[in-house]
Amino acid sequence: MEKTVHSFEIINENIIIKRIDKSLLTYGEIRIPNYLRDFFHFHEMEKHDRWDIEITYHHSLYYGVLYLDDYKRLRGKLRWGKELTRELRNTASKYIYESYGYDIREENAPLLRLEKVDRLTFRADVIFPEEVEKDAKEYMLHEDKFIYGVKARYELDPDVRLKVLKIHGVSCGICGFNFEHIYGDVAKGYIQIHQIGSEDKGLEELDLEKDFIPVCDNCHGILHRNKEVDLSVKELQQIIKIQSELHKLDK
Structure with a gap:
């Protein structure tokens, strides 16, 4: 708290x-x-x-x-x-x-x-609190939204986003990507969040530290890509780790 x-x-x-x-x-x-x-x-x-x-x-x-x-x-x-x-x-x-x-x-x-x-x-x-709010509003205007369903209530809520970023920081919790580090000023403070917790829980039942994680667009898109397959954060982290090791062997 x-x-x-x-x-x-x-x-x-x-x-x-x-x-x-x-x-x-x-x-x-x-x-x-x-x-x-x-x-x-x-x-x-x-x-x-x-x-x-x-x-x-x-x-x-x-x-x-x-x-x-x-x-x-x-x-x-x-x-x-x-x-x-x-x-x-x-x-x-x-x-x-x-x-x-x-x-x-x-x-x-x-x-x-x-x-x-x-x-x-x-x-x-x-x-950047103001950018967090702007990013959430701008996303709703995109035609290619991949954040859908019940989880979108919280993943797109600027207050929830800000609280999650205070706990976890602004780098992707899956692959470590930091937008501002790569893109500079144009991307300062940009990151999305992903709800790990059950869709059946109300916000008061969710733990902002354990049930949410900051994610880059790439990782977030993969997590939400297939509505029929529930890919977990840990599974995607393991996939990235395995792919990284395979790329090392190819060199």
Whole structure:
């Protein structure tokens, strides 16, 4: 169950969401509030500790540091280098700075998703709430829709999509494809979601973490291709793994 506190959302013990603002894009750092001290293991730090950390973003590795600037109160910061700051600024600036001529609204601010692998290793994604809503609406206008049936209620619901992406990120959960990494700005934040859970369940009965997964169009199309054959996510993952191994043998 996600918990919203100020500009952060605590999704679970390993995932937090930070609303991107001007300070984050300018200084390349986050002031860690008291309620996130345990998430970053500040209670394990000695007075002059500076922990070097790794952050993976769009399949690239960046470096940062966790440190306490007020040891008595266990107050500290997460800071990263100029390379990651530049990447985040390039992808999020138009939603933050008025000079871009964009209609700035707080609810549309991009969200930095930070997933903790261990205390020194993190994975980062940027989620764009406005694009999530636009993508769901645009899909309904397409003539070649392959999302059909009862599941479409939730797979095309922008609120459900956003919640699922906060949990799982914006890369395909089956093949790992990331649209923005390949196509750049034109595809930022784009991904679909697939309902794994039973069609008989109402939304209140579904688990957003276990019953949904982000998927690229290719994987999603294959999952929905044959109405008579119920191809599961695990089966498609296994098919991709086998095909990958076969291609290696051909080389």
